[in-house]
Amino acid sequence: MTSIRCMRVLVVEDQKRTASFIRKALLAEGFAVDVAEDGETALELTGATTFDAIVLDIMLPGRDGLSVLRLLRERRISTPVLLLSARGETNERVEGLNAGADDYLPKPFVLEELFARLRALGRRGGEQASSVLRVADLTLDTVSRTARRSGRLIELSAREFRLLELLMRTPGRVCSRMMILEKVWDYGFDPGTNVVEVYVSRLRDKIDEGKASKMLHTVRGVGYVLKEAQ
Template identity: 45%
Template sequence: MKILLIEDELKLAGFIADALRQSGHVCDHIPDGTKGLEAIMTGDYDLVLLDLMLPSMNGFDVLKNLKSFNKSVGVIILSALNDTENVIKGLDLGAVDYLKKPFDLEELLARVRSAQRRLLNQGTFKLKSEGLTVDLLSREVCRDGKAVLLSNREFALLEYLMTNSNKVLTKSQILEKVWDMNFDPGSNIVEVHLYQLRKKMDRGYAQELIQTVIGRGYIFKGNVVSA
């Protein structure tokens, strides 16, 4: 998943971001409420981890703005405001979960996994196409019964391509969804990872599932079904 962390405690934010990235997620961090709201409105995030006591705009106001603009995104509140009134207020404003500080990082990761299960459309946990099976929760990939070992970034790249099957995706779109917001768009990192992914996925098979569309981008060619 692509996750936005809005948290002004920089040391804590560093620990959280590192844990999320090590678990295979893409994580951007913003320490400010107003800038965080702008990033949610303009970005393509699957989940937001939101502190309540933030500079410039508090977390409750961030949630109110999302609600008023009908912006749909999963939000988990992370806050030291642990009284029942604030928990109810946060959930009523649209948050999917509320985690009280201090918390254990393993508990946070479990809450993120739980949110991921709820956010997956209609209980979709697997993607299948042309003998390829991708389990979005266990992160296991198989093609024709053979395990395909992918790095966290390669898995995120494959998931993005498959959920947009038969659509040409530009390098900019891939960078926005699969890499952090501050990544250098002039880098060849997309090409490098796609080469490695295609080497693992398509080498030795008659049908190439991932293809280059010259001058436009990349495409996953195949009928993808959800299970």
């Protein structure tokens, strides 16, 4: 799946090496990237160019990320903002969202997660609300809450259903452990158990049962991906 249109992202990060790997990774993933090292530069750039999304680090020299965010919103710039923070506190997340951020990602993060969240921000409002999701011969009906592979009904618990739905909404893309915890368990932090691993392996047993071609894969150290069996 490639993006229909190239998203232009502004990365505001003072740490040169962090900014550099984010830039490289986003470019490789097909985003157009601009980098600002501090808040003032970011404000200048947003005044001159329209971006599809802004990745904004909270800890910046001089004017910090949250105050940059407030100024942006004051200036009626409604570009979606994804906050990055090394602190990763629940109250910081709430504070950020209240200040007008659209999403929040604690450091260190999984790159795939940054991509997924940025894409979600780009799609904002325009997400298709199809009730039946389909990946190859696997279908998931979000209304009747049933899943089938090659027509065979798969029995799923509520949580397994939510996990499969999340994976099927981003086929071919890696879902990080943190993202799964957030969307399926509603955890804003890592509870420190291998509950995700165990659920995924159960789900894998169910959907890949008796099939030579596996659909649910583990990307070690990164997350999980559901893709058409090859």
